[in-house]
Amino acid sequence: MDNKKFGEFIATLRKEKNWTQAELAQKLNVTDKAISKWERGLGFPDIKTIEPLADALGVSVLEIMQCEHKTDEVISTDGASQALMNTIDLVKEQRRKEKRDILRGAGIVGLIMLSVLAIDNVGWFAFATIWIQIIALVIGVALLAMGIHYKRQQKPCTTTFVVASVCLLYPIAWIIFLCIAFVTGIGPITN
Known part of the structure; x- marks a missing residue:
């Protein structure tokens, strides 16, 4: 998953709702610094935060994971596979970060x-x-x-x-x- 693309998508959705980073952060029970980090492409939310993020921004989890709006109701096999791969990549990155933090x-x-x-x-x-x-x-x-x-x-x-x-x-x-x-x-x- 591309950090920059993910961040730009989140920022666009937030701005469409006329929310500040602090307002979105409050809805997700995270800090506004976390939202800023995501939007600048410096990190991803925790995997447990993806669904609440999608709900708050009014999009599907698939749209969040693919970083784009989906107009059709039917999910293609390629789209589902890509979303699953993005999720797996996100989980792997979070595990690497946890291991790094433990080692530090x-x-x-x-x-x-x-x-x-x-x-x-x-x-x-x-x-x-x-x-x-x-x-x-x-x-x-x-x-x-x-x-x-x-x-x-x-x-x-x-x-x-x-x-x-x-x-x-x-x-x-x-x-x-x-x-x-x-x-x-x-x-x-x-x-």
């Missing part, structure tokens, strides 16, 4: 646990001077790889690259700070 959550929990263990083993000072830089470097490299992947898929990636840059520059700035401290004899390292 597990990664964050793991990082927090490793940080606590590192603090217990090496103490606050060593953690602050060494481990935070290593963690920032690893996160920066991971985000850079993710940003490149998003760029290849033509997905929005500016924020990913900005955060990756900050994470990669932080250890560099820390090393520069330590070198200046060593040369001047001020700070945590003296000559």
